[in-house]
Amino acid sequence: xxxxxxxxxxxxxxxxxxxxxxxxxxxxxxxxxxxxxxxxxxxxxxxxxxxxxxxxxxxxxxxxxxxxxxxxxxxxxxxxxxxxxxxxxxxxxxxxxxxxxxxxxxxxxxxxxxxxxxxxxxxxxxxxxxxxxxxxxxxxxxxxxxxxxxxxxxxxx
Numbered sequence: 001x002x003x004x005x006x007x008x009x010x011x012x013x014x015x016x017x018x019x020x021x022x023x024x025x026x027x028x029x030x031x032x033x034x035x036x037x038x039x040x041x042x043x044x045x046x047x048x049x050x051x052x053x054x055x056x057x058x059x060x061x062x063x064x065x066x067x068x069x070x071x072x073x074x075x076x077x078x079x080x081x082x083x084x085x086x087x088x089x090x091x092x093x094x095x096x097x098x099x100x101x102x103x104x105x106x107x108x109x110x111x112x113x114x115x116x117x118x119x120x121x122x123x124x125x126x127x128x129x130x131x132x133x134x135x136x137x138x139x140x141x142x143x144x145x146x147x148x149x150x151x152x153x154x155x156x157x
Contacts, residue, residue, distance in 0.1 A: 042084050044154050047138050054146045064138070077148075082138040087131055095125040133157055 042064060050063040060080065061067075067080035099122075133156070140150040 042082065042136060044136065044152060047136075047150070047152050051138075051140065051147065051150050053148065056146050057142060060140060060147065067140075078142045080140045080142070082136070082140075084136045086134045088134070089129065089131045091127065091129045093125065093127040095123070097123045 047064070051060065055063075057078070057080075064082060068083045069081040071079045071081075073079070135155045136152065137154075138150065138152045141148045
């Protein structure tokens with residue numbers, strides 16, 4: 001009497017298949033412009049280039065916009081003060097993923113059963129944010145013939 005049976009191969013590794021390594025790195029910065037055109041233009045260079053002794057208040061307002069503070073002394077002379085503060089923020093992100101896989105096989109033929117398979121993944125994300133602040137204070141003193149004097153102070157931190 002001849003008995004036929006199934007030959008089962010259980011998880012016999014034929015190939016320790018491919019190790020798959022994938023990385024994905026992205027970086028993005030957002031430096032959006034949130035101020036009006038004139039406020040973005042307000043720099044020490046603009047003040048040095050545009051403001052001259054003898055300029056009328058209307059010409060100064062056209063070059064720099066409206067002042068934050070206007071004062072008048074006891075002699076009736078006006079002083080305009082521009083006090084600008086800007087905060088610039090940038091944000092970047094990095095992320096990476098690693099995946100791997102292992103395959104298993106059995107004995108080839110009509111009566112073989114293939115079992116096996118392992119997969120693992122790992123992911124990581126990180127981000128960083130930086131802010132910078134700038135200040136610009138411009139003081140313009142007017143006399144009877146327009147701008148008498150002007151001074152400025154700029155800082156960045």
